Amino acid sequence: MSEILLELKDICKSYPDGSEKRVILDNVSLSVQAGEFAAVVGPSGSGKSTLLSVAGLLLSPDSGSILIAGKDVTGVSKKERTHIRRRQIGFVFQNHNLIPFLKTEDQLAFVQDKSLKDKIRTDDLLRELGIEKCRRQYPSKMSGGERQRAAIARAFVNDPDIIFADEPTASLDAERGRAVAEMIRAEVKRRGKAAVMVTHDTRILDLTDKVYRIENSRLVTER
Amino acid sequence: MRYAWKEITYEKRKYILIELLLILLMFMVLFLTGLASGLGRDVSSAIDTMDADQFIVDESAEKLITVSAVETGLLDKLRSDGFEAAPLDIQRMHIARPGSSEKLDITYFAIEPGSFAEPEVTEGSPLSESGAGHPILLDDNFKAEGISVGDKVVDPASGYEFTVAGFVKDRMYCHSSVGYISGDCYTELRLAYNPMYQTEYHAIAVKGDKAPDIDTEKYEAVSKHDIIQKIPSYTAEQMTVTMIVWVLVIVSAVIIGIFNYIMTLHKRRQFGVMKAIGLSSAELAGMVICEVCIISVFAGAVSLALTFGMAAGMPEKMPFFLEVPNALIVTAAFIAISVLSSLISVVNISRIDPMIAIGGGDNE
Known part of the structure; x- marks a missing residue:
């Protein structure tokens, strides 16, 4: 359980704000082990999304380094980053962001690497997440909770090292939101993945192993 | 291919409407192509079908048989x-x-x-x-x-x-x-x-392409093709109708391109998400081009069938004559230009930043 799957070292990121420079992340470091479910909280605009984007290889940091499964991926090419996002990272977004014209099973097949077909079986994922009956349904025919669970299934389909969840409960009511967070936790533990969840929802923080807070552009450990 | 097809079947109504529009346009194009060659034959068929390869006319006749003397x-x-x-x-x-x-x-x-x-x-x-x-x-x-x-x-x-x-x-x-x-x-x-x-x-028709031994001061051997081009009204008519045909081909293909581009703009977020979860721009471009291919090939095939079906039931005197190779060239050009025009969408997709998937749309 001790393998560190995600490590951020001294990440700095700032945006130009008029003539000044607005520092969003100031020397942020974070490491997440296999089987660990970490939460990042903070007021909106504090840099949670930026942190997630940098860690998720969607945005390049100004300085610092990013290691995924022990490998430094800070300066890799755009093409390589796309490949890493597909194979080693799973995203769960705020609004499920499923593809409207695909049934659940196709959502998974669409992104799944063909060589993983036997290792990660769609059937198992859907059963674990309790959405077997949605297998042949379009997102528009599913409930909010079901959609988010389908999105979780999609995030796990390529057997990634890390899961990034961006406010996964924001569009759900308390009960369903909690259920979704529980699902993420269960999958992370079962499959031994690292997970980072950005959230506002303090009621689900008890499900996470560690809580970090972004304050004044710095990341502090809260629990 | 598979996913492009899934998208088309999911958004049936939208795609059927655009298909209808394209079929009508392409049908018009093919029909005009038929009329163009029909008109051409109205002018030239008696020469065109003659089993001769060249015509000897008098040098001052400017390749016009009717004013020549031999x-x-x-x-x-x-x-x-x-x-x-x-x-x-x-x-x-x-x-x-x-x-x-x-x-x-x-x-x-x-x-x-x-x-x-x-x-x-x-x-x-x-x-x-x-x-x-x-x-x-x-x-x-x-x-x-x-x-x-x-x-x-x-x-x-x-x-x-x-x-x-x-x-x-x-x-x-x-x-x-x-x-x-x-x-x-x-x-x-x-x-x-x-x-x-x-x-x-007026003229002497000659078989074979061998240059005849004639007094070039007085006579000229002209190929069948050139003789036809010089028949009064032939070139002018052909140019007009051919131009209309090609303008229509380009217009219909560009319509596909624009339709596709608007669809792409609507789906920016969706493409951003796809990129975020690791699909490459090339894969997305492949999907878009595939979609355009399906739409244009289908429209081409249906309008070809419609045109040939109609040609079969056309009255004798109508100057309509559709040659299969001509119809295929026009259809192939239509498909090619459609695919080319979808490249605007491809460029647009390659510029989408996957960041838009994070933070519910607002880039914090």
Whole structure:
């Protein structure tokens, strides 16, 4: 359980704000082990999304380094980053962001690497997440909770090292939101993945192993 | 391919509407293509279908058979040089049925009976085998005027009378139906107008591409293609209709491009998400191009079927003639331009930042 799957070292990121420079992340470091479910909280605009984007290889940091499964991926090419996002990272977004014209099973097949077909079986994922009956349904025919669970299934389909969840409960009511967070936790533990969840929802923080807070552009450990 | 098809079937209504629009446009394009070559044949088919490769005309005639004059001696010289050659005179006049005052347009092709310039009859018998005096072979179009084999037709001004020996198919010159007569009849007819008329030919048709040994100061050997291009009105008509056809092809293809582009703009977020979860721009571009291919190939196929179906039920006199290779070229160009125009969408997709997937749309 001790393998560190995600490590951020001294990440700095700032945006130009008029003539000044607005520092969003100031020397942020974070490491997440296999089987660990970490939460990042903070007021909106504090840099949670930026942190997630940098860690998720969607945005390049100004300085610092990013290691995924022990490998430094800070300066890799755009093409390589796309490949890493597909194979080693799973995203769960705020609004499920499923593809409207695909049934659940196709959502998974669409992104799944063909060589993983036997290792990660769609059937198992859907059963674990309790959405077997949605297998042949379009997102528009599913409930909010079901959609988010389908999105979780999609995030796990390529057997990634890390899961990034961006406010996964924001569009759900308390009960369903909690259920979704529980699902993420269960999958992370079962499959031994690292997970980072950005959230506002303090009621689900008890499900996470560690809580970090972004304050004044710095990341502090809260629990 | 599979996912492109899934998207199309999911958004059926949208795609059916655009398909309908494209099918109508393409149908119009193909129909015009048919009319263009139909019109072209209306002008040139009597020359085009003649089994000759070049025509000897007089050098000052500017490749126009009807104003050319060739001495009869040249025919014998060409033949003794080993060429297969046949004389040809073209004269536009009128005919009428005996006792009728209604004049019908006709272009006489005066030929040597039995030579390769004489077309095959679809009804009746060839000039040389017809027992009747002054035989004439008429284009099918005269059948619609109620004329049939064995009937008499007259030249209204001189009263010179022909007997219809047979009919030939698709022989037109300059929008006028052709009647084939022998050179002797032609001379007699001309003499009826002008007692001073001296036999000479407008042109000599020659088989084969070998350059004949002629006095280049006086004569010129012109290819069949060039002769057709010089027929009055041929080039002008063809250019006009061909231009309309290609403008329409481009317009319909660009419509696909624009439709596709608007769809892409609507789906920016969706593409951003796809990129965020690790699909490459190339994969997304592949999907978009695939979609355009499906739409355009389908529209092309349906309109081809529609056009050929309609051509089969078209009345005889309509100048419509669709050549399969022509129709295929137009359709292929349509598909190619559609795919090209979808490249705008591809460029747009490659510029989408996957960051838009994070933070519910607002880039914090």
